[in-house]
Amino acid sequence: xxxxESFHAYVSGRLAALSRxxxxxxxxxxxxxxxxxxxxxxxxxxxxxxxxxxxxxxxxRRTMVSQHVSxxxxxxxxxxxxxxxxxxxxPDGADAVTTALAVQAALAKLAPRQRAVLVLRxxxxxxxxxxxxxxxxxxxxxxxxxxxxxxALRVKAPELADLTEVMS
Amino acid sequence: xxxPLRDTLRxxxxxxxxxxxxxxxxxxxxxxxxxxxxxxxxxxxxxLCATVAAVPGLHVEPHPAEGGPAIPRSVELxxxxxxxxxxxxxxxxxxLFGGDSAGLSSDPFEEEGGKLAVVGRNGAYRVLRxxxxxxxxxxxxxxxxxxxxxxxxxxxxGPAGWLVVTDLRTGRSRGYGDKSPACCFAVAAWRPxxxxxxxxxxxxxxxxLTGTDVKAGTSAQYVLVDLAxxxxxxxxxxxxxxxxxxxxxxxxxxxxGRGFVATRPAAGGTELRGYDATGRRLWTRxxxxxxxxxxGAYTPDGSxxxxxxxxxxxxxxxxxxxxxxxxQVSYVDPATxxxxxxxxxxxxxxxxxxxLGWTGDTLIVVQYESEDGVTPSQDxxxxxxxxxxRVLALRPxxxxxxxxxxxxxxxxxxxxxxxxxxxxxxxxVPAPSILPARWPVVAQGALFALCLLVPVLLATVAVVVVxxxxxxxxAAART
Numbered sequence: 001x002x003x004x005e006s007f008h009a010y011v012s013g014r015l016a017a018l019s020r021x022x023x024x025x026x027x028x029x030x031x032x033x034x035x036x037x038x039x040x041x042x043x044x045x046x047x048x049x050x051x052x053x054x055x056x057x058x059x060x061r062r063t064m065v066s067q068h069v070s071x072x073x074x075x076x077x078x079x080x081x082x083x084x085x086x087x088x089x090x091p092d093g094a095d096a097v098t099t100a101l102a103v104q105a106a107l108a109k110l111a112p113r114q115r116a117v118l119v120l121r122x123x124x125x126x127x128x129x130x131x132x133x134x135x136x137x138x139x140x141x142x143x144x145x146x147x148x149x150x151x152a153l154r155v156k157a158p159e160l161a162d163l164t165e166v167m168s
Numbered sequence: 169x170x171x172p173l174r175d176t177l178r179x180x181x182x183x184x185x186x187x188x189x190x191x192x193x194x195x196x197x198x199x200x201x202x203x204x205x206x207x208x209x210x211x212x213x214x215x216l217c218a219t220v221a222a223v224p225g226l227h228v229e230p231h232p233a234e235g236g237p238a239i240p241r242s243v244e245l246x247x248x249x250x251x252x253x254x255x256x257x258x259x260x261x262x263x264l265f266g267g268d269s270a271g272l273s274s275d276p277f278e279e280e281g282g283k284l285a286v287v288g289r290n291g292a293y294r295v296l297r298x299x300x301x302x303x304x305x306x307x308x309x310x311x312x313x314x315x316x317x318x319x320x321x322x323x324x325x326g327p328a329g330w331l332v333v334t335d336l337r338t339g340r341s342r343g344y345g346d347k348s349p350a351c352c353f354a355v356a357a358w359r360p361x362x363x364x365x366x367x368x369x370x371x372x373x374x375x376x377l378t379g380t381d382v383k384a385g386t387s388a389q390y391v392l393v394d395l396a397x398x399x400x401x402x403x404x405x406x407x408x409x410x411x412x413x414x415x416x417x418x419x420x421x422x423x424x425g426r427g428f429v430a431t432r433p434a435a436g437g438t439e440l441r442g443y444d445a446t447g448r449r450l451w452t453r454x455x456x457x458x459x460x461x462x463x464g465a466y467t468p469d470g471s472x473x474x475x476x477x478x479x480x481x482x483x484x485x486x487x488x489x490x491x492x493x494x495x496q497v498s499y500v501d502p503a504t505x506x507x508x509x510x511x512x513x514x515x516x517x518x519x520x521x522x523x524l525g526w527t528g529d530t531l532i533v534v535q536y537e538s539e540d541g542v543t544p545s546q547d548x549x550x551x552x553x554x555x556x557x558r559v560l561a562l563r564p565x566x567x568x569x570x571x572x573x574x575x576x577x578x579x580x581x582x583x584x585x586x587x588x589x590x591x592x593x594x595x596x597v598p599a600p601s602i603l604p605a606r607w608p609v610v611a612q613g614a615l616f617a618l619c620l621l622v623p624v625l626l627a628t629v630a631v632v633v634v635x636x637x638x639x640x641x642x643a644a645a646r647t
Contacts, residue, residue, distance in 0.1 A: 004194050007194055008194065011189070011193070015186045015187065015189070016185075016186045018187070019184050019185065019186045019187040020181035020182070020184045021181070022184070022187065023180070023181060023183070023184030024177060024180060024181055024184075029184060029185075032184055032187060033187040033188060036187035036189070037187065037189060037190065037193070040189065040193055040197070041193060041196045041197045041200060042197070042200070043197065044193060044194050044196065044197020044198065044200075044201075045197040045198070045200045045201040045204070046201070047197070099176055100176050100179050100180050103173070103176045103177070103180060104180055118173070118177070119177065122173050122174040122177050123174070123177040123178065123181060125174075
């Protein structure tokens with residue numbers, strides 16, 4: 001009973017943040033809701049072990065990333081491929097809303113692990129080490145994935161070149 | 169760092185409201201956890217079973233006692249699914265035994281018949297299957313002196329022939345003789361080198377001339393079967409079988425294999441004849457109501473052949489008369505057949521006694537115990553009238569001790585001569601392992617159990633479904 005209460009407390013405290021991360025990973029609300037659900041069910045399954053390890057967040061992030069990749073693979077099988085995406089937002093370069101939409105569309109063009117590395121590094125503000133742990137890969141892989149993701153963003157959405165310029 | 173990207177991602181993230189979650193999120197997780205544990209346990213169990221079944225070296229079986237193989241002080245009963253000798257050869261045996269336990273009689277998933285259990289020197293239990301339920305170890309089926317072979321007149325799944333010899337080291341069987349039915353041969357004794365078997369070949373419906381009389385009945389003749397070459401040498405002339413079951417006391421070989429003695433029915437009771445190694449008759453003498461002690465009748469030095477004299481009822485005896493019988497050992501000279509002195513041994517009480525062999529000056533015998541309802545017409549060593557057997561050691565100092573006391577359901581037994589001669593008694597009691605198994609029997613047993621379980625499972629599922637439906641309705645009513 002104590003475990004269930006602490007789980008519910010964790011969920012109510014972190015639901016909004018987890019939902020946002022899921023949204024950035026998936027790109028649409030319905031899929032993000034699905035992702036949050038399957039992640040939290042998986043977390044509930046191992047909750048005692050998760051809290052015994054201290055902060056649940058690293059485990060939850062790791063689970064969400066791996067579930068996101070699994071969901072993407074499952075959905076990918078049912079996707080109808082076309083040469084050009086059905087809609088291509090064209091930002092005018094001034095409007096912030098338009099920029100956000102352009103980022104969203106550009107993220108949708110990335111591979112799921114590339115999208116995940118950008119979300120973890122630039123939305124969750126994780127270090128390279130923490131990102132590597134969440135993605136179950138090495139730090140050097142995180143570096144190369146980040147580099148490749150940013151490069152892909154520049155190629156797939158040239159209008160965002162300024163946005164994705166590496167500052168440091 | 170790409171500061172504009174970070175800001176844009178945050179702005180994008182803000183568009184997502186908190187996800188809607190099902191009320192039973194926690195329960196879903198716990199159900200997954202439970203399912204996962206069940207699956208893991210099932211996979212581990214299946215892997216363990218498969219490994220144990222597939223890897224011969226992993227069969228959990230006892231090892232031989234320290235200091236070399238020994239005759240166990242008792243045995244345990246085999247499982248009804250115990251593997252047969254041909255499936256997984258046990259190697260040289262210490263003991264061969266039969267009875268009417270579940271593991272030794274026909275089971276519901278196989279053809280009718282009986283089984284004998286072989287206890288290997290490594291402690292492994294295997295079974296030999298027969299078409300006949302009333303099969304007896306040490307009489308119908310005999311273990312070779314070195315424990316490597318078993319001689320019988322038929323074996324389920326074995327080759328054709330009146331004599332079938334099974335090699336316990338390889339599990340393979342070889343048939344000897346023509347394709348006469350198995351009814352027509354009785355194994356009498358093994359030659360000490362385990363290279364030949366003396367048996368009696370019967371010919372039902374024969375007409376024989378005995379003196380001036382012509383008789384129709386079953387004629388019988390001893391045959392010495394050489395196992396290596398397959399040669400079958402008739403021994404002496406044929407005789408009329410009197411239908412009495414005297415398989416416990418048929419014949420015995422000299423320890424050096426240079427001669428043997430064999431009995432046959434005679435007008436006054438039983439006749440004993442002495443032969444050289446080739447089967448040439450040396451002498452004949454009438455035993456009256458005495459009996460050859462058994463296949464182990466020769467004394468260790470070959471100077472005497474033990475006979476058994478019954479003090480008490482000899483023929484057509486009821487249960488109490490059989491139980492009150494006293495069996496006294498006497499001797500004849502194997503060179504002449506004349507009576508002679510020998511070790512004075514204590515008398516044994518019981519319906520029947522059969523000599524297995526000697527260890528020094530101690531005679532090892534099987535003592536039979538009758539069922540309560542035995543009728544006078546039944547043979548005293550038969551499968552049905554025998555309740556139990558024990559192996560006793562008779563010493564010249566007048567003492568009798570129990571050398572091997574098997575469980576109550578064991579009604580026939582044979583012991584390898586080499587271990588018996590060396591006096592290797594009192595070994596640990598090996599326990600039968602559940603594997604290897606006769607998988608068709610296991611599968612049919614499991615199917616049978618499953619059929620019984622299906623109604624129970626269906627009822628359980630129905631109860632669970634109803635309870636869940638009630639719980640859902642109550643929850644819906646509350647909201």
